[in-house]
Amino acid sequence: MEKTYVVIPKNCTGCRTCELACSMVKSKRDEAGALGKPRIHIYPTGPQRYMQMTCLQCVDAACVKACPSKALVLNEETGAVEVDEERCVGCGLCEAACPFGHIRFDRDLGLPLKCDLCGGDPACARFCPYQALEMRP
Amino acid sequence: MPVQVKINGIKMSAEPQETVLQVARRSGVHIPTLCHLESVESTGACRVCLVEMKLGGKTQLTTSCNAGVEDGMEIMTDTPEVQKHRAANLEMMLGRAPGSQKIRALAREYGVYESAYVPSEDPAIPGCILCELCVRVCEALGHSALAAVSRGGKKYIGTPHDKPSESCVGCGACAEKCPTRCIEMTDTKKTRTIWGQTFDFVSCETCGAPVMTVRQRTHAVETKELPEDYYTTCVACKQKNLAGRFARVGS
Numbered sequence: 001m002e003k004t005y006v007v008i009p010k011n012c013t014g015c016r017t018c019e020l021a022c023s024m025v026k027s028k029r030d031e032a033g034a035l036g037k038p039r040i041h042i043y044p045t046g047p048q049r050y051m052q053m054t055c056l057q058c059v060d061a062a063c064v065k066a067c068p069s070k071a072l073v074l075n076e077e078t079g080a081v082e083v084d085e086e087r088c089v090g091c092g093l094c095e096a097a098c099p100f101g102h103i104r105f106d107r108d109l110g111l112p113l114k115c116d117l118c119g120g121d122p123a124c125a126r127f128c129p130y131q132a133l134e135m136r137p
Numbered sequence: 138m139p140v141q142v143k144i145n146g147i148k149m150s151a152e153p154q155e156t157v158l159q160v161a162r163r164s165g166v167h168i169p170t171l172c173h174l175e176s177v178e179s180t181g182a183c184r185v186c187l188v189e190m191k192l193g194g195k196t197q198l199t200t201s202c203n204a205g206v207e208d209g210m211e212i213m214t215d216t217p218e219v220q221k222h223r224a225a226n227l228e229m230m231l232g233r234a235p236g237s238q239k240i241r242a243l244a245r246e247y248g249v250y251e252s253a254y255v256p257s258e259d260p261a262i263p264g265c266i267l268c269e270l271c272v273r274v275c276e277a278l279g280h281s282a283l284a285a286v287s288r289g290g291k292k293y294i295g296t297p298h299d300k301p302s303e304s305c306v307g308c309g310a311c312a313e314k315c316p317t318r319c320i321e322m323t324d325t326k327k328t329r330t331i332w333g334q335t336f337d338f339v340s341c342e343t344c345g346a347p348v349m350t351v352r353q354r355t356h357a358v359e360t361k362e363l364p365e366d367y368y369t370t371c372v373a374c375k376q377k378n379l380a381g382r383f384a385r386v387g388s
Contacts, residue, residue: 089274
């Protein structure tokens with residue numbers, strides 16, 4: 001893991017460009033329709049205050065523990081927990097198990113949606129206009 | 138000891154326990170599948186993963202998802218013969234599941250737009266291609282609530298004796314993974330109805346939205362080493378609550 005994904009809420013203006021960028025890069029499947037669903041969400045937490053919420057890529061992750069088919073695997077190169085679509089059996093336990101709500105089971109796709117750090121170069125960080133999301137060495 | 142195989146003329150080294158499909162996908166060769174999942178047993182039921190396999194001077198068509206590799210095997214994944222048989226299989230499946238987008242799209246790739254086949258009698262589950270992926274998924278989850286019932290043209294998928302199954306937890310994995318999406322599952326805010334049984338949902342402590350079925354939760358608490366209170370809040374509230382907590386820590 002060369003770089004770490006860093007969230008800097010004080011820089012966030014709530015513009016939600018990260019959500020849009022995420023939707024765009026994740027919308028490759030025709031089944032999902034034109035736009036994919038974002039894996040990052042912005043929550044207003046006070047006047048002019050926002051909090052960006054996305055997967056924390058837990059080392060000892062509840063979703064990984066809950067998965068009965070070993071479909072959630074740690075990518076050692078990026079440090080991200082990734083969904084192996086060929087293994088997922090669609091039970092939705094990962095969504096129920098994550099204490100943070102960072103993995104969502106999509107009933108249209110029959111697959112969970114979670115941040116995979118875009119393989120090491122996350123689109124949300126690339127597109128954030130205010131340096132509120134960054135990849136730092 | 139790794140074995141040597143050829144896929145579409147390209148030499149590949151493979152582990153003896155690997156299947157032809159695994160080696161092909163690993164080397165970037167696309168083989169279509171409908172009823173295959175890496176985490177459940179492969180049965181070759183849908184027969185769209187057919188490939189031509191040459192071994193010891195003999196050539197035969199075989200389903201790649203459950204064929205193990207052997208040393209010296211030559212595999213061709215896209216010959217006219219393979220295409221012809223995939224198209225024929227897809228035409229039969231299209232007859233059973235004319236409304237399935239997945240089958241329509243795949244059939245189109247093989248030049249099949251309509252099917253001459255019509256099921257001889259009304260199927261118990263319209264659109265079902267009898268691949269039994271739902272049965273295998275349910276088994277992999279440890280519930281084994283489904284099975285193929287009856288034989289021949291009357292064969293269908295159901296619960297034992299068509300009665301509500303005690304082992305079904307209402308997780309809906311069967312419906313999610315069904316390639317033709319033909320398994321009926323009706324969700325309301327409080328309940329889910331599937332396979333002739335209605336399950337109560339665990340409602341989110343904050344907003345009341347469904348989290349999972351009560352029976353799935355009981356099963357999860359019993360089998361997973363995770364605290365019971367992990368399954369009490371819906372995904373949206375969990376994230377929202379955490380955002381609030383983070384903000385309080387930050388200020």
